[in-house]
Amino acid sequence: MALSESLRxxxxxxxxxxxxxxxxxxxxxxxxxxxxxxxxxxxxxxxxSYETVDVLRSPELRDGIKEFSEWPTIPQLFxxxxxxxxxxxxxxxxxxxxxxxxxxxxxxxxxxxxxKVSAAAANAFQAAAxxxxxxxxxxxxAQFQYDLFFGPSEAxxxxxxxxxxxxxxxxxxxxxxxxxxxxxVTGDGGGFKIENPNEPPKVKQIxxxxxxxxxxxxxxxxxxxRPSSERDIASIAAAHALDAQGQALLFSLDRGAAVAFHCHHxxxxxxxxxxxxxxxxxxxxxxxxxxxxxxxxxDPSVPRY
Amino acid sequence: xSSHPTNFQGSVPDALxxxxxxxxxxxxxxxxxxxxxxxxxxxxxxxxxKSMLESQRLVYSAIAHLMKGDAPPVHAVDSLKTxxxxx
Numbered sequence: 001m002a003l004s005e006s007l008r009x010x011x012x013x014x015x016x017x018x019x020x021x022x023x024x025x026x027x028x029x030x031x032x033x034x035x036x037x038x039x040x041x042x043x044x045x046x047x048x049s050y051e052t053v054d055v056l057r058s059p060e061l062r063d064g065i066k067e068f069s070e071w072p073t074i075p076q077l078f079x080x081x082x083x084x085x086x087x088x089x090x091x092x093x094x095x096x097x098x099x100x101x102x103x104x105x106x107x108x109x110x111x112x113x114x115x116k117v118s119a120a121a122a123n124a125f126q127a128a129a130x131x132x133x134x135x136x137x138x139x140x141x142a143q144f145q146y147d148l149f150f151g152p153s154e155a156x157x158x159x160x161x162x163x164x165x166x167x168x169x170x171x172x173x174x175x176x177x178x179x180x181x182x183x184x185v186t187g188d189g190g191g192f193k194i195e196n197p198n199e200p201p202k203v204k205q206i207x208x209x210x211x212x213x214x215x216x217x218x219x220x221x222x223x224x225x226r227p228s229s230e231r232d233i234a235s236i237a238a239a240h241a242l243d244a245q246g247q248a249l250l251f252s253l254d255r256g257a258a259v260a261f262h263c264h265h266x267x268x269x270x271x272x273x274x275x276x277x278x279x280x281x282x283x284x285x286x287x288x289x290x291x292x293x294x295x296x297x298x299d300p301s302v303p304r305y
Numbered sequence: 306x307s308s309h310p311t312n313f314q315g316s317v318p319d320a321l322x323x324x325x326x327x328x329x330x331x332x333x334x335x336x337x338x339x340x341x342x343x344x345x346x347x348x349x350x351x352x353x354x355k356s357m358l359e360s361q362r363l364v365y366s367a368i369a370h371l372m373k374g375d376a377p378p379v380h381a382v383d384s385l386k387t388x389x390x391x392x
Contacts, residue, residue: 083358
């Protein structure tokens with residue numbers, strides 16, 4: 001299959017506009033192949049964020065990237081617009097620390113992240129502090145799950161001063177922590193609350209009336225993930241079908257543009273929205289309750305089925 | 306071991322070895338594996354002064370035809386080692 005001019009341009013702009021791009025099978029959170037998973041694991045240790053492209057999205061993409069880089073296997077890593085290599089090469093560059101240089105990370109010791117602790121959180125830490133004098137640790141794993149605990153310091157950990165207690169973090173956690181803030185809330189669902197600007201984007205739920213308002217202000221593009229058999233029964237006038245034309249429109253949008261998906265009840269569109277995050281879109285909404293909620297709350301002229 | 310469907314007839318390791326030795330100058334290739342997954346080691350003076358990327362590219366270009374399409378004989382190269390002969 002020959003690489004089309006438009007796909008070549010799309011690939012070129014992907015690797016030019018993003019410092020680090022990994023073409024892989026599956027997504028960063030759910031790799032579908034062992035080689036892709038190994039490279040994700042290496043990059044996760046070194047970088048708070050990077051772009052990934054799931055080549056399983058289409059056969060054109062899977063074959064196209066091989067032709068683009070003249071390399072027959074997936075995954076493929078690009079840094080600063082240059083093809084770096086596949087899994088073998090990334091592993092060997094990581095072992096020799098050359099990868100750290102290419103990525104411009106300092107390797108073993110990351111810069112000390114800036115972390116804010118609210119007064120309420122500082123008080124809560126003080127109340128919980130271990131009398132034996134153990135340190136307060138914060139671990140952030142690659143999925144951005146947080147673990148706050150008291151314990152003895154571990155080898156390789158770095159000391160992070162805050163406006164509250166000093167935190168101890170391993171290097172990978174520290175790379176994911178710059179700009180993080182910790183608060184403490186009381187009452188139902190209370191506890192420590194962590195906000196972290198490095199967290200990868202998540203699918204946001206939007207209610208039908210809010211979506212309608214955004215559509216009317218021209219702030220969001222809505223896509224209907226249902227097959228034509230269902231669209232024939234009922235559809236939202238402003239929604240684009242995800243056919244070839246709709247997909248072309250979607251992937252022509254800026255990765256920061258607001259995009260919403262809907263289906264019948266909001267389950268299939270949630271899947272599609274999660275996949276879109278894997279493609280690098282950062283502002284993705286799912287219509288809560290699907291077209292059924294739209295009919296119920298916004299436009300009763302849309303038939304329910 | 307996983308397996309991957311292919312219509313390829315004959316020995317895939319032999320096909321890989323012949324393709325590599327035919328294209329990479331003065332090379333000796335050792336191929337093992339099966340079920341679509343292969344391990345390849347190639348020794349050739351052509352790798353002298355080349356980076357790992359350039360060396361692997363040389364080998365991959367020789368076997369690209371065995372890795373193309375929907376059901377290729379070679380699903381994955383688990384490990385590809387290239388080195389120059391000891392003198």
